[in-house]
Amino acid sequence: MTNNLNAYFEKYLQKEMLFRDKKVFTMSYTPDSIEFRDEQIDIIAGILAPALRVEKPSNLFIYGKTGTGKTLTVRHTANHIQQVAKEKEIPVKVIYLNCKLKRVADTEYRLVAQLGYELGLTEEDIPPTGLPTDEVYKKFYRVLDKQKQVVILILDEIDQLVKKAGDEILYNLTRINSELKLAQVTIIGISNDLVFTDGLDTRVKSSLSEEELVFPPYNAFQIQNILKKRAKIAFKDGVIQEGVIEKCAAYAAREHGDVRRALELLRVSGELAERKGEEKIAFSHLDEAEDKIERDRVIDIIETQPKQFQALLYAVLKLSQNTQGFILTGEAYELYKSICYTIDLRPLTQRRISDVITELDMLGIINAKIISKGRFGRTREIALAIPSTTRPKVQTILEQGLAIQA
């Protein structure tokens, strides 16, 4: 390769590129118009409109599965309101927070701190850690209440927040208005979890869902439509083989109508085709892309896990090579312990490992199901949720990460 580098780059430059503009594939891309969501936009706009009269809009709760356009639609509508407010000098402020982002808004302290930052406080006012939580609240209230204004607080993936930090935080937030003299806060909660509110404190529940809105999944036709529109911007003319978009949409529709998936699939297909120097994106690229996306996701997760998690995963991997069927918690724990001893790592307790198993399950790296073996106790059946083609690679990564000689 070294000797041919010039030739390679030369060829690279000459090669017909498939992409015209990749920005439509980024998360932050907002199309001028949002397809198939007029109804939802109208409803949201109607609910938020009182903000323009500096009255507090009702709180709103939005459900819908991933990739159904919730975030996009809400932000789109809220931005419009803010735009109008700005022109007419009406004091409306929109704050958008994604509660899932680690180290941003996944605990009560950090959420409130983040809200403070959004309102102009700095890390000097609220350090990332250290203050009592109610002190952070006070600082937040103070900056919020400095002027008469309506604040629209959009909490995306709010279910994640509650799962990690409990629902007390929502209780505090819904009561926030009674603490304020000038400002008013409206909360828009967005959740992927359709039964999320079931577990909430009833007071929180009723106050948070003054209004509710459900985003249905897109159907195959709608996904197709959206894909075509974006593909027109993203790719040069005629580089997508007939039927590829349709199939892409069909995949995604089957997988719960997730447009984000569909877009990613299309992008990766394009990249694969381009890298191979092909002129058209074909069905084969679509299949390859599906594989690659899953593989990258798995590898990315595994590489960033702490050693303890990796050691456990290695144990599960080894066990699933040697035994047919399921692995039980006890077995996995025993092997994990002996792995720890050979690599000089202090093993965690079984209780902790139990939580680690749950975490890996939630990441989709393993499947763990509680079963009862009657007289022989209750435990979890664990199975690796990694496609067999990816396992050798995973094994190498783990062996490197843990410094194990194969």
Next chain:
DNA sequence: TGTCCACTGGAAGGGAGGGCTT
């Protein structure tokens, strides 16, 4: 029918790592 296994998962708490105020 009751027993009893091999765990699960809740509760409490410790201590390391951080930063605050005084």
Next chain:
DNA sequence: AAGCCCTCCCTTCCAGTGGACA
């Protein structure tokens, strides 16, 4: 520097449990 308060990761302790078996 002392004394708080925070989060995160972890341990210890323990009550709870579905269902095969006696």
